[in-house]
Amino acid sequence: MKGKMGIYDFHVHTTTTKILPLLRSAARAGISQMNILGDVLRFGYYPDVQQIRQINEETACLIKKYDFLKGFCFINPGLPVKEVLREIERCAMSGFAGIKLEASVNVRDSRLKPVMQAARNLKLIVLHHSWYKTTGKLPRESEPVDLAFLAGRFPDVPLVVAHLRGCGFRGIQDLKPFPHIYFDTSGGQPVSGILEYAVEHLGPERIVFGSDVYYPGGRDFAVQISCVQHAGIKEKEKRLILSLNAQRLMEKK
Amino acid sequence: MIIDFNVHWGHWPQALWRWKTLRSLVRELELLKISKALISSLDSVLYPDPVETDSLLLKKIKPFPLFLPAGTINPVISSWTEQLTEKKFVAYKLLPGYWSCSLKEKSVKKLFSALEQADRPVLLQMRLEDERSQIYPLQVEAPSVDNIIFLAKTFPGICLVILNAYYWEATRLARQDNIYVDLSFVEKFETLNSFLKEVPAEKIVFGSHTPFLYPAAALAKVRAGKPSVRKAIFSGNARRILPLD
Numbered sequence: 268m269k270g271k272m273g274i275y276d277f278h279v280h281t282t283t284t285k286i287l288p289l290l291r292s293a294a295r296a297g298i299s300q301m302n303i304l305g306d307v308l309r310f311g312y313y314p315d316v317q318q319i320r321q322i323n324e325e326t327a328c329l330i331k332k333y334d335f336l337k338g339f340c341f342i343n344p345g346l347p348v349k350e351v352l353r354e355i356e357r358c359a360m361s362g363f364a365g366i367k368l369e370a371s372v373n374v375r376d377s378r379l380k381p382v383m384q385a386a387r388n389l390k391l392i393v394l395h396h397s398w399y400k401t402t403g404k405l406p407r408e409s410e411p412v413d414l415a416f417l418a419g420r421f422p423d424v425p426l427v428v429a430h431l432r433g434c435g436f437r438g439i440q441d442l443k444p445f446p447h448i449y450f451d452t453s454g455g456q457p458v459s460g461i462l463e464y465a466v467e468h469l470g471p472e473r474i475v476f477g478s479d480v481y482y483p484g485g486r487d488f489a490v491q492i493s494c495v496q497h498a499g500i501k502e503k504e505k506r507l508i509l510s511l512n513a514q515r516l517m518e519k520k
Numbered sequence: 521m522i523i524d525f526n527v528h529w530g531h532w533p534q535a536l537w538r539w540k541t542l543r544s545l546v547r548e549l550e551l552l553k554i555s556k557a558l559i560s561s562l563d564s565v566l567y568p569d570p571v572e573t574d575s576l577l578l579k580k581i582k583p584f585p586l587f588l589p590a591g592t593i594n595p596v597i598s599s600w601t602e603q604l605t606e607k608k609f610v611a612y613k614l615l616p617g618y619w620s621c622s623l624k625e626k627s628v629k630k631l632f633s634a635l636e637q638a639d640r641p642v643l644l645q646m647r648l649e650d651e652r653s654q655i656y657p658l659q660v661e662a663p664s665v666d667n668i669i670f671l672a673k674t675f676p677g678i679c680l681v682i683l684n685a686y687y688w689e690a691t692r693l694a695r696q697d698n699i700y701v702d703l704s705f706v707e708k709f710e711t712l713n714s715f716l717k718e719v720p721a722e723k724i725v726f727g728s729h730t731p732f733l734y735p736a737a738a739l740a741k742v743r744a745g746k747p748s749v750r751k752a753i754f755s756g757n758a759r760r761i762l763p764l765d
Binding site: 288289292398399400401402403433435436455456457458459460461463464480481482483484485486487489490492493494496497498499 | 534535536537538539650651652653654655656659704705707708709710711730731732733734735736737739740741743744
C-alpha cells in the first residue's frame with residue numbers, strides 16, 4: 268500500500284477503525300494513498316460536539332497508525348463557534364490535512380465564515396459535499412451554485428467539491444470561473460460523459476480521484492477507478508486525475 | 521465470451537455520452553471483449569409507437585453483428601402484437617416506469633399471456649437514471665418490487681431479467697426462480713463478493729447499461745469473481761436464457 272506512485276483516493280469513509288480489508292482492497296486496486304473523511308453519517312446530519320469528536324478521534328487513530336492515510340476533520344458548523352474552532356485546531360494539531368463538510372449547514376450561511384478563516388490560517392484543505400438533486404435533497408444541502416458563492420468569498424482557501432457526477436454539467440459550469448476549486452470524481456453510478464466534459468471545460472488539473480467508498484458498506488474501488496481509466500480523455504490527463512493533482516494539492520498544504 | 525444484456529442506442533435528454541456514434545460504441549465494446557450485446561432503442565421509450573423506432577434500430581445495427589436486438593414493448597400501445605409476431609428480436613424489453621404503467625394492469629396481464637408463447641426472455645428496466653439525477657420533466661418512479669414478484673409468480677414460464685435494480689431490490693427479486701438480475705446499478709464495497717452472499721451466481725447476468733454508464737465499470741465488478749463465477753455471469757447464464765442459435 269505504501270508508496271507515492273499509485274492512485275491517490277481523495278474521498279474515503281470508514282465506519283470502523285478495523286480497516287485491514289479496506290486497505291487490502293485499495294492496494295489490489297492500485298491505491299497507495301487516501302484521505303480518510305470519517306463516518307460522517309453515523310449520527311445523522313446534525314451531530315453534536317461529542318459525536319463530532321468521536322468521529323474525528325477514530326480518524327486520528329487511523330492516520331497515526333498508517334502514514335499513507337491523511338485525515339480530514341469532520342465539522343458541523345451549526346454548533347457553537349468556539350466548539351467548532353476548538354475541534355478544528357485540535358485536529359490540525361493531530362496532523363489532519365483538511366476539513367470535511369457535509370450537509371449540516373448550507374455554505375451560504377454566515378457560520379461558514381469562521382470555518383473557512385480557520386482553514387486559511389491553519390492551511391487546511393476544505394472538502395465539501397455537493398449535488399444537484401431532483402429528488403431527496405436535504406434541507407441544508409449545498410448545491411454547486413452555493414459552493415460558487417463560497418468560492419467567491421474565499422478565493423485563497425483550496426476547496427474540493429465532492430461528487431463531480433452528482434454535480435453534473437451544470438455544476439461544472441457553476442464552478443468553472445473559480446480556479447482554486449477542484450472536483451473529486453465520485454458521485455453515484457459510473458455515469459459516462461461527465462468527466463470528459465469536466466476535463467474539457469475545467470482542464471484536467473482541477474479534478475482529483477475520489478471513490479467515496481464507505482467501508483464496509485458502499486462503493487467499490489475498482490468500479491470507481493474504471494470510470495477514470497476508461498474515460499475518453501488522454502493518458503496524461505488520467506495520471507493527473509488519479510494521482511498527480513492530489514499529490515500537488517496535498518504538498519501545497 | 522461476454523454477453524451484455526443492457527445496451528441502448530438513440531436519443532436521450534440531458535445525455536452527453538462518451539460515444540457519439542454507434543461505430544465508436546462498437547469499438548469500445550469490442551476492446552472490452554464484449555462479444556454480444558442486447559441492444560434496445562432509447563427512442564422507443566418515449567416515441568408514441570415503438571414499432572417504428574425499433575425498425576430504425578434494426579436498420580442501424582445491421583452492419584454490426586455484435587448486436588442482438590431487443591424489442592421494446594409498451595403494453596398500453598396495441599401495436600405490440602406486431603412486435604411479437606415477427607421473430608426479429610432475441611428478447612423483449614419493458615420500461616413500465618416511463619409509461620406510468622402498473623404491472624397489475626389488465627394490459628400487462630394480456631401482454632404477458634402472449635409473451636408466454638413467444639419463447640423469449642423479458643427484460644424489465646427498473647430505471648434508466650439514478651432518481652436523484654433525473655431531469656425535472658422526466659422524473660420517473662421505478663416499478664414496485666412486489667408487483668414484479670407478483671408478475672413472476674403469475675407467469676412462471678416467463679424468464680424475467682431485471683435491469684438496473686439497486687442492491688436491495690436485486691437481492692429480493694433474484695429469490696424468484698424465474699427472475700435474473702444484472703449488476704449495473706448494484707454497487708457495494710467489493711460488489712460481487714457482497715452480492716454473492718445473498719444471490720447465487722446462477723441468477724446474475726452481465727449488463728453494463730451502456731452508454732449511460734461506462735461498460736468497464738460493470739466489467740470491474742464481475743472480474744473480481746472466481747473463474748467459474750465469471751463464466752456463469754459473463755455468458756453461461758445468458759446461454760441458458762437466450763435463443764442464441
